[in-house]
Amino acid sequence: MAVWPFGSSEVEVAADGTLAGGTATPSSDEATDSSSEVSVVFTNNSPEAADLYWDDGRYGAIVATQVPARGGETQINTFLSHKFYWTVHGRRQQLGRDVSVKAGVVRYELSADVSVAVDKSACQDRARRCSVDAKNGECTRNPGWMIVNCPKSCDALKPGTCALLDPKKRCDRTLPHLNMSADPTWKAGDLNAMFEAIMAPDSPWQHLNPTALSRPPEGPWLVQFDNVVQEQEIKALTGTVANQFERSTDTGASNEFGEAQKLMSTGRTSENAWCVNDCYTHPNVVSLTERIQDITHVPHGHYENFQVLRYQPGQYYRTHHDMSPSDMKLPCGPRILTFFLYLSDVEEGGGTNFPRLKSPPGAPQGSGLTVQPKRGRAVLWPSVLDSDPTRQDPRTHHQALPVTKGTKFAANAWIHLFDYKMPNLWGCTGAFG
Numbered sequence: 004m005a006v007w008p009f010g011s012s013e014v015e016v017a018a019d020g021t022l023a024g025g026t027a028t029p030s031s032d033e034a035t036d037s038s039s040e041v042s043v044v045f046t047n048n049s050p051e052a053a054d055l056y057w058d059d060g061r062y063g064a065i066v067a068t069q070v071p072a073r074g075g076e077t078q079i080n081t082f083l084s085h086k087f088y089w090t091v092h093g094r095r096q097q098l099g100r101d102v103s104v105k106a107g108v109v110r111y112e113l114s115a116d117v118s119v120a121v122d123k124s125a126c127q128d129r130a131r132r133c134s135v136d137a138k139n140g141e142c143t144r145n146p147g148w149m150i151v152n153c154p155k156s157c158d159a160l161k162p163g164t165c166a167l168l169d170p171k172k173r174c175d176r177t178l179p180h181l182n183m184s185a186d187p188t189w190k191a192g193d194l195n196a197m198f199e200a201i202m203a204p205d206s207p208w209q210h211l212n213p214t215a216l217s218r219p220p221e222g223p224w225l226v227q228f229d230n231v232v233q234e235q236e237i238k239a240l241t242g243t244v245a246n247q248f249e250r251s252t253d254t255g256a257s258n259e260f261g262e263a264q265k266l267m268s269t270g271r272t273s274e275n276a277w278c279v280n281d282c283y284t285h286p287n288v289v290s291l292t293e294r295i296q297d298i299t300h301v302p303h304g305h306y307e308n309f310q311v312l313r314y315q316p317g318q319y320y321r322t323h324h325d326m327s328p329s330d331m332k333l334p335c336g337p338r339i340l341t342f343f344l345y346l347s348d349v350e351e352g353g354g355t356n357f358p359r360l361k362s363p364p365g366a367p368q369g370s371g372l373t374v375q376p377k378r379g380r381a382v383l384w385p386s387v388l389d390s391d392p393t394r395q396d397p398r399t400h401h402q403a404l405p406v407t408k409g410t411k412f413a414a415n416a417w418i419h420l421f422d423y424k425m426p427n428l429w430g431c432t433g434a435f436g
Contacts, residue, residue, distance in 0.1 A: 039083050041104065047075045048115040049098055051091055055079075058086035058101065062130045062152060068092065073115070089113050095129050095152070126165035128155045146180075147173075147430025174431035176334035176421060181429060187392065187420045188301050189339060194389040197300060198224040201383075208298055216372060216382075217360050223398045224385055225357065227374060231298075231381040232291060237346045239287035241412055244276035244311050272318040273403065278309035278414070295342050295416055299383075304424045305335075307417040311346075314353055314411040320403035322358060325417060326386035326395045334431050336420030337395075339387045343415060349376040350409035357384075357401045373404065376411055392420055 047053045047070045055070060055077060056063035067077035069092050081087075081104055089098040099117045128134070133153035136142075142149045142157040142164070149157050150167050158164040167173040176183045200206060201213050208228070217225035232240075250272075282288055288309070296303045330337040343355065358371035366373075374382045384401075388394045403411075426432050 039106075040080055041083060041106075042078060042080050042109065043104055044076055044078045044110045045070070045087065045089075045102075046110065046112040047071065047089065048073060049089070049113050049117050049119055050115070051119045053089045053098055053113065054092050054095075056088055056090060057081070058088060058131075061132045063088070087111075091119055097129070126154045126158060126168070128153045145428070147428055151430055170431065173429060174334055174426065176426070181334060181425050181431070183334060183422050183425055187336060188305055189387075189392040189420060191390050191392070194224070194339075194385050194387070194392065195219065198226060198385075200300075201226060201298065216363075216374065217357075219389075222360050223396050224383075225360065225372070225374075225399075226383045228381045228383070229377075230379045231294070232344050232346065232379045233287075234379070236287045236291040237378065237412075239285045240278060240282065240291075240309060240311055240344075240414055241346055243282035243285055243288075244278060247276035248274040248311075248313050249276070250274055273320055274313045274315075274318075276311045276313075278311055282311075283308055292416075299340060299342070299418065301340065301418050302422075304422045305419045307415075307419070307423055307427075309344075310415040310417070312411070312413045312415070314403065314406045314413075316406050316408060316410075319405040322400050322402040324386065324395060324397070324400050325415075328395055331393055333433070334421060334426040335423040337387065337393065338417045339385060339392055339420050340418040341384055341386060341399075341415060342418065343382050343384075344413060345376045345378060345380040346412035346414060347376065347410065348378045349406055349411045352405050352407035353409070353411040354404045355382065355401055356404050357399065359398045359400055376413070387420075 045055055045067070047055075049072055051072050052069045052075070053072070054065055055067040057066050066079055066087070070077050083104055083106055086101050086103045088101045090096055091098060096119075098119065099113050102111050104111075129152045133149075133156040137149065137153055137156035137160055142153070142160060150164060150173065154165045154168055172178075175181075177185060198215075198218070201208055202215055202218075206213065211228040211231050214227045215224065216227055217223060278288060292303050292306065295306075325341050326338045328337065354373040354375050356371050356373045360372040362368050362370050363372060374380075384399050385396060386399055388396050423432065
């Protein structure tokens with residue numbers, strides 16, 4: 004075997020010039036320049052499900068997730084000389100060597116005997132950019148991401164970093180580096196007090212026409228507002244993420260480093276984009292966040308970044324709940340409130356349905372309560388009980404009904420029992436960003 008170098012990695016090349024692990028099947032495109040598009044197949048013969056990444060020169064861009072073990076395949080269109088690598092699904096531990104797409108090879112197979120065992124030390128960098136980013140201060144600016152993805156490079160600058168790969172040593176809310184209050188934002192009775200203040204005749208929010216679509220004792224609180232999202236805020240939210248929408252995923256189990264797996268959902272077909280970077284710091288987005296903070300009296304540090312949603316005709320989200328009881332194990336605690344924002348009108352369909360709530364007069368019995376999309380409208384509901392904010396209120400299960408005509412834009416503002424921003428920075432919420 005000869006060795007073919009590229010960048011800082013190597014792949015083995017057989018005597019006939021094909022890559023090791025690649026089948027020398029004639030390609031319909033014999034061009035050799037890197038601008039030539041080709042269709043190739045990657046096969047996972049390893050004993051575990053795997054993810055396929057394109058080497059973008061940083062931390063890799065995922066192109067296929069959870070490819071089945073022992074023969075699972077994925078077909079992609081790419082370009083000659085593009086580089087790819089496999090990882091264990093949900094762990095980002097690389098399997099085998101990098102693979103570079105070459106003319107004349109259309110199939111690339113991951114070996115069946117590749118090791119999928121967990122690296123016990125785990126103090127290994129996952130990307131070629133790690134040493135550069137560590138030297139540029141990313142271990143301080145983005146500690147959670149760098150601890151999980153670049154522990155070796157960060158440990159070289161600050162010995163002891165690798166020990167923080169263990170979420171028990173990184174993610175206890177009493178640890179000094181999280182700088183969190185040990186007190187939750189709500190105690191028993193605070194949920195009702197917040198909603199009663201919103202609905203009071205002298206409430207400063209009466210100009211938003213707050214309407215209680217459901218309220219105790221018959222049901223949980225469900226309050227609708229009109230024109231809570233201003234036109235410039237809608238444009239800021241949708242405009243800054245316009246090119247970032249991708250298929251929505253569900254959250255799977257967390258691995259040994261505290262990373263939650265992303266799972267393709269069969270019950271959710273929408274697209275979403277996260278409001279980060281330019282979106283998060285946009286003055287109009289900041290003003291919207293401050294308004295939600297003023298309405299709920301929950302500090303904005305408890306909020307996840309806005310999740311901007313797009314539903315095309317036929318897309319939906321089946322019945323689900325925003326709060327998971329297992330999130331009490333996270334330093335941020337569970338989601339206690341959802342402030343759901345409608346960023347567009349919808350010609351037909353696309354309502355937010357609460358199947359466990361009482362049907363309004365004139366609606367079919369058993370259909371639940373449905374909030375119709377309207378540009379600028381918002382609806383606020385709790386995910387937990389007033390008597391115990393650590394327990395789920397099952398009555399606020401909900402679903403996004405299919406859009407039948409038009410496009411629905413919306414956004415989730417999810418609010419947690421404890422501070423969210425600092426645990427998220429340290430990779431202690433199951434995600435980063």
